[in-house]
Amino acid sequence: MNLKKHLTTKNITGLVAVILFAAIASYMFRQKESKLHEHxxxxxxxxxxxxxxxxxxxxxxxxxxxxxxxxxxxxxxxxxxxxxxxxxxxxxxxxxxxxxxxxxxxxxxxxxxxxxxxxxxxxxxxxxxxxxxx
Missing domain, CATH: 2.40.50 (OB fold (Dihydrolipoamide Acetyltransferase, E2P))
Incomplete structure (x- = not known):
């Protein structure tokens, strides 16, 4: 199996989008958690x-x-x-x-x-x- 063949630009873009979305969602959740403590x-x-x-x-x-x-x-x-x-x-x-x-x-x-x-x-x-x- 050729790894290069499976790593297309489309696949990499999709993976980056998923990782970015997960990071933003995690950050927003932590922000809400800290607001619970404060407010x-x-x-x-x-x-x-x-x-x-x-x-x-x-x-x-x-x-x-x-x-x-x-x-x-x-x-x-x-x-x-x-x-x-x-x-x-x-x-x-x-x-x-x-x-x-x-x-x-x-x-x-x-x-x-x-x-x-x-x-x-x-x-x-x-x-x-x-x-x-x-």
Whole structure:
């Protein structure tokens, strides 16, 4: 097999385009992640369902913000029951961009709170927080 024969300009251009697209998408995702740390709002969300997509189990949860209801999903790292409460962080200008804090329990006193916080309202282990951004 002749490698030179298979490396046409068209193939190389396509490969470069794919690599460039992947690099830009990765950069934009990391930018959003850093904005979550800087500008994110914290909220209590309710687990409403589980879903399996291409072998990955997703945790589906619901929350409200500015009078609008949202449903989002996150890869399930830790077993939760339907109806459980979890802390989430989201971007106010893009409320569906979220992270779920599986290992930071929601106390009963905050389970029905409908507002948001600028920071988590409970003490937590930094490793549990950082785990959601790995």
């Amino acid at each position: 994110g709002k914290y909220k209590v969300a309710t687990v409403i369902d589980y879903e399996r997509v291409q072998g990955t189990r997703l945790l589906e949860f619901r929350y409200s913000f500015d009078g609008q209801d949202y449903t989002a999903a996150s890869p399930m790292r830790k077993k939760k029951q339907i109806g459980d409460k979890v802390f989430i962080i989201f971007l106010p200008w893009e409320p569906t961009f979220t992270r779920v804090f599986y290992d930071i329990p929601v106390p009963d006193s905050l389970a029905t709170f409908t507002g948001t916080w600028q920071e988590l309202p409970v003490p937590y282990d930094q490793a549990d927080y950082d785990m959601e951004f790995e």
